[in-house]
Amino acid sequence: MFVRIDARNRGAVPGRLGRVVRGAVRGPRPESVPAWIARAGLLVGLLDVAAGVFPRFRHSRMHALAQVLPGTLGPYAAALALSCGVLLLLLAHGLRRRKRRAWRATVVLLPLGACAQFAYRHSLAGVVIPLALLWLLVRHRGEFDALPDPRSRWRALANLVVMGAGSLLLGLAIVSAHPDKLAGDPSLADRLAHVLYGLFGVDGPLDYTGRTSSTVAFSLGALGMLTALTTIYFALRPEHPAAGLTEDDEARLRALLERHGARDSLGHFALRRDKAVVFSPSGKAAVCYRVVSGVMLAGGDPVGDVEAWPGAIERFMDEARAHSWTPAVMGCSETGGEVWTRETGLDALELGDEAVVDVADFSLAGRPMRNVRQMVKRIERAGYETRVRRVRDLSPAELDRIRRAADAWRGTDTERGFSMALGRIGDSADGDCLIATAHKVPDADGGPQGPHGDLKAVLHFVPWGPDGVSLDLMRRDRAADPGMNELLIVTALQAAPRHGIARVSLNFAMFRSALARGEKIGAGPVLRAWRGLLVFLSRWFQIESLYKFNAKFRPRWEPRFVVYGSPRDLPRIGWAAMQAEGFITLPRPRRPGIHPCDARHPPHSPTLEA
Structure with missing residues (x-):
């Protein structure tokens, strides 16, 4: 008996070790790749920012390459490393949410950042890590399939044009505001060239005396960074689709409420006309929702037959996965919470009492x-x-x-x-x-x-x-x-x-x-x-x-x-819920052709007067 136990133990260790080795060779599970790549992107972004901000390491073993590289390559590489680092930091959130645009931008930025690291800091690690991350991105490109917001690309383009033009005009005023510190009498073309270079963090053709050169360079770089940051935000921000019930959707919901409306006191509020709806395959149940700050918020219990709720909930979760939205339910009943948690694996937390x-x-x-x-x-x-x-x-x-x-x-x-x-x-x-x-x-x-x-x-x-x-x-x-x-x-x-x-x-x-x-x-x-x-x-x-x-x-x-996926999602869900309820209002341009929501005070949160 002892011999058999010993034999099993001797075989178990190599077995476990083999599983670990095979797991390391295979790499992470495909569904966890976006989160791992987002963390790695943050690391590479920090390395690139450090390369652009801090001086090069003189004790680097590869410092001898500096003797053969052109002297003007250093400032260009520093600006490129800094730009790539900041953009990678911004793209990390999009990578975590499996956004295709974030994947494409990262695939372009990683080799550029690797070249900048090699040219400026002569760092072997700064080359190997981005290229390894690039290999992971290409290998698991199928995981980055979240649907984008079709409106965001036009807003990003409009922001790039407007902010770019404004930065160019303001930059022209900045470079012309110090005529006594400017060497010579440069032409308008030279001034424009200096502004364009400065927006990308690169020294232009103009020469200034004293500390004016640094002042102009930092000012132009700040303008360029502001333009880039706002454009990236509009391109990668979560969807805000113009939700709205169609006449057919509303008619189907009213038919469900007529048969099953007595079950939930919040059922009739599903008829808000600024919500979207998904129906179960049988059409006997539906979930109404609105997307706020990347959170797919459903209110109350699903509408319709309880036996058909799982089908509607599955459609809801499929929609959330397709767009990489965070699913959440506000104000569901105890029965609704049990069904949601059983069908989705989400958790429930008591929010209050009706x-x-x-x-x-x-x-x-x-x-x-x-x-x-x-x-x-x-x-x-x-x-x-x-x-x-x-x-x-x-x-x-x-x-x-x-x-x-x-x-x-x-x-x-x-x-x-x-x-x-x-x-x-x-x-x-x-x-x-x-x-x-x-x-x-x-x-x-x-x-x-x-x-x-x-x-x-x-x-x-x-x-x-x-x-x-x-x-x-x-x-x-x-x-x-x-x-x-x-x-x-x-x-x-x-x-x-x-x-x-x-x-x-x-x-x-x-x-x-x-x-x-x-x-x-x-x-x-x-x-x-x-x-x-x-x-x-x-x-x-x-x-x-x-x-x-x-x-x-x-x-x-x-x-x-409230039904949620993870405790770390609760602050984001709370922020989205406060926006949906109207307690927090963010400035957002009104879309033409969309009737604004005619919501009132929350019915279960009225304003009370003494």
Whole structure:
């Protein structure tokens, strides 16, 4: 028995060693090649930048080559090494995302950088490493197949032309701004040649006295670097396709919601018209999404039959892989999170809780509802009346007045909402939506009513299956008495039975469980510290105020999750989600022919007034 164990052990070591050797010979797995090449590209880029910035090593064993190389080759090689290094650093992100353009540019830059390293620093390692990386790139070129943005090449070309022309004119002004330091009287052609050379980091034909030469050279080099950096950014930045539902897509989604819309309170928000959609092969399920900063964001659960969700999710992931987007889901339910993680291998993290009120259980009676009850009575005594109606029951003139008032009362300059907002009011296709309005009863003397007449507050709900609604937006006149939101929510809950509504989804409270547990007796120091941080952040993001506002109506809490691929993706997903929701707005030129998103405040993150 001992002999057999010993024999197995003796054979196991060479076996493991053989697998390691074979793995080293074969190289990394094809799917991991882009990440490895991106890291190697960063290394080579740093080496090239160092070659262009720092003086050559005089102790180099190959320094003897400097005696036979032309003396003017040094500055040219230094500029080339610096340029190649910076560009490789920029291209590393595109290589990691498997972009074909990044692959092509790197294949061109690597041999140029190797030549610059050889000519300037006479470094053997500076030649071998780039050429080895070039061999890997050529061998695994099939891994770099991510689809590019068809619009980016034109924006990159336009940027190159505009920035190049501006840099040329400004550079001409720079070289002509020191006539007393300029040797001779160079012609305009010589000045233009000096600017062109300087933009590429190379000395031109003009001669300056003193330190002016360095000043002009650094200024021109900075202009050239700025032109290159902005052009590379536009060429390699993530896609921002003009997402939009077609009429056929919207019709198919409405048919799915009619049959399966009762399952998810966020299902109707899939009808936002600034989203794209992928359907399952059977057409019985769909995933709606938007691409923001290279993140493919889906909102809520897939729409349609749960049994067909895997097919829609597979199409979603295929689309993400084809474009090298980062897949993510915001606000899915527990069932949705289980399906997403099972089908894709992604992870899920609890994001917060959705407040759902069962109409049959709601009442203003009792001590827990005393504050809400007193506030509602006070507002009613102040001379306000409320109305709750379906959108189809309102006249076009009144709908237009409500839309204009909601726009005027928006708390920010930027429209907000993505995963939990419909982005429109009063559309002819949304006749089942519910609108609750508060009106100021005119005084006996008929005093002025304001720019929107007697209308003082608006709540808009979208359908949630045949017997539910989900809160979309909350708006009120800033000059109206506080408590308008509470009044309209209570009114909508009391009027719900007349409209066949049995459940109402209210606001979404981020990190609700942490806030609730952190304020209880016996909470640990970590939980208390986490709650303290959330309270601090509530100064800007209304985290605690939304939780307390929701808790007034004694709802049941339904957890919502974010689905992500890797913890390192979470900051990027969070940044993209904040852009999608409208909390962060980056300057971007408006595309002609594309109707801007008419999103409102996030329905589950309304602006609350005291």
